[in-house]
Amino acid sequence: MRIARLEVIWLKVPLVTPFRTSFGTAHDKDTFLVRLETTDGTVGWAECAAELDPLYSAEWLDGCEQVLRRELVPRLLALGDQLTAGRVATALEPVTGNYMAKHVIETAVLDAELKEAGWSFGHHLGAVKERVPAGVSVGIMDSIPELLDHVERYLDQGYLRIKLKIEPGWDVAAVRAVRERFGDEILLQVDANAAYTLADAAQLARLDPFDLLLIEQPLPTDDIRGHARLATLISTPVCLDESIESARDAATAIALDACRVINIKPARVGGYLEARRIHDIAVANGIPVWCGGMLETGVGRAPNVALAALPGFVLPGDTSASDRYFRQDITAPFVLDQGHVAVPTGPGIGVDVLPDALAEVTISRSDVDV
Numbered sequence: 001m002r003i004a005r006l007e008v009i010w011l012k013v014p015l016v017t018p019f020r021t022s023f024g025t026a027h028d029k030d031t032f033l034v035r036l037e038t039t040d041g042t043v044g045w046a047e048c049a050a051e052l053d054p055l056y057s058a059e060w061l062d063g064c065e066q067v068l069r070r071e072l073v074p075r076l077l078a079l080g081d082q083l084t085a086g087r088v089a090t091a092l093e094p095v096t097g098n099y100m101a102k103h104v105i106e107t108a109v110l111d112a113e114l115k116e117a118g119w120s121f122g123h124h125l126g127a128v129k130e131r132v133p134a135g136v137s138v139g140i141m142d143s144i145p146e147l148l149d150h151v152e153r154y155l156d157q158g159y160l161r162i163k164l165k166i167e168p169g170w171d172v173a174a175v176r177a178v179r180e181r182f183g184d185e186i187l188l189q190v191d192a193n194a195a196y197t198l199a200d201a202a203q204l205a206r207l208d209p210f211d212l213l214l215i216e217q218p219l220p221t222d223d224i225r226g227h228a229r230l231a232t233l234i235s236t237p238v239c240l241d242e243s244i245e246s247a248r249d250a251a252t253a254i255a256l257d258a259c260r261v262i263n264i265k266p267a268r269v270g271g272y273l274e275a276r277r278i279h280d281i282a283v284a285n286g287i288p289v290w291c292g293g294m295l296e297t298g299v300g301r302a303p304n305v306a307l308a309a310l311p312g313f314v315l316p317g318d319t320s321a322s323d324r325y326f327r328q329d330i331t332a333p334f335v336l337d338q339g340h341v342a343v344p345t346g347p348g349i350g351v352d353v354l355p356d357a358l359a360e361v362t363i364s365r366s367d368v369d370v
């Protein structure tokens with residue numbers, strides 16, 4: 001394919017409830033979409049998962065746009081009509097890091113390519129399910145009663161797994177309150193977003209009695225050795241999110257016993273093709289995986305749900321329904337049906353951007369030189 005036009009569309013979509021993590025509070029979903037038009041007139045869409053500030057990871061939205069314009073797009077244009085999704089990663093390899101920027105452009109290319117072929121993301125990636133079990137990620141709250149209200153509402157809606165965001169000062173008491181109120185049967189896990197250090201091992205061991213599915217990213221991103229050590233000091237399985245930015249990282253973490261579970265976020269690892277490689281490495285090593293999220297609109301959610309239908313995704317993902325995030329999404333909403341979300345079957349990402357809904361939340365649109 002050959003790129004005829006490339007647009008960056010900045011959005012601000014209000015969240016139904018503020019989302020607080022150990023690194024900050026979001027009131028809106030800020031993002032930009034990439035709209036890629038091929039010379040055949042096919043349109044590919046993708047959503048950048050970076051946030052406004054470099055707090056979750058080193059990437060941030062303005063940085064992603066800059067590196068896209070200055071470094072990534074020129075390298076793809078150099079491929080001329082030889083551009084395919086499978087060639088993107090190799091063409092972009094000289095640019096180090098910048099996984100979320102690489103993810104958004106590779107995904108737009110892949111969407112256009114699959115639309116031209118009439119194949120869905122699920123079909124292309126190897127989905128084996130028509131619907132995937134959905135969990136929900138519950139932010140840090142001002143009080144335990146407020147937390148219990150939110151968890152109760154999500155359980156009533158049918159979510160099959162609860163993930164509590166934790167940080168020092170909001171961990172054991174929150175988990176204990178949820179277990180006491182909702183019992184030992186619910187699937188429960190926690191996510192620290194790197195808020196602890198190995199010196200907190202004794203505090204984290206106090207979570208052991210609560211039979212959690214896993215603890216996600218307790219320690220800093222670059223502390224693989226610390227996670228391996230922590231895993232010997234606590235009984236809750238350690239899951240890595242931020243630390244895994246590539247298939248090589250996954251192989252290293254598994255070899256060093258730094259994780260027993262992996263959260264796969266395609267954006268964090270540079271795209272769906274690398275995400276599938278991580279899935280394959282995990283399966284070969286007997287490591288369960290699940291699909292994480294970055295509060296995506298329908299454009300980013302659709303291909304995540306397709307990935308979550310691969311056979312190694314044996315735990316419910318953070319692939320919640322659209323109304324957990326937004327009153328009005330920019331695509332037809334993903335809905336929860338008996339705790340599951342349906343895998344899109346249409347060509348490419350399988351969802352259409354609704355022009356009026358998009359216009360409502362658009363901050364700016366500008367072309368990238370092609």
Ligand code: OSB
Pocket residue numbers: 056136137191193241292293294295296318319320
């Ligand atoms: O660590 O998984 C995370 C959201 C933004 C940044 C990081 C994370 C999250 C979530 C939300 O936990 C998952 C979702 O529902 O999309």
Ligand code: MG
Pocket residue numbers: 191193216217241242263292
């Ligand atoms: Mg996480």
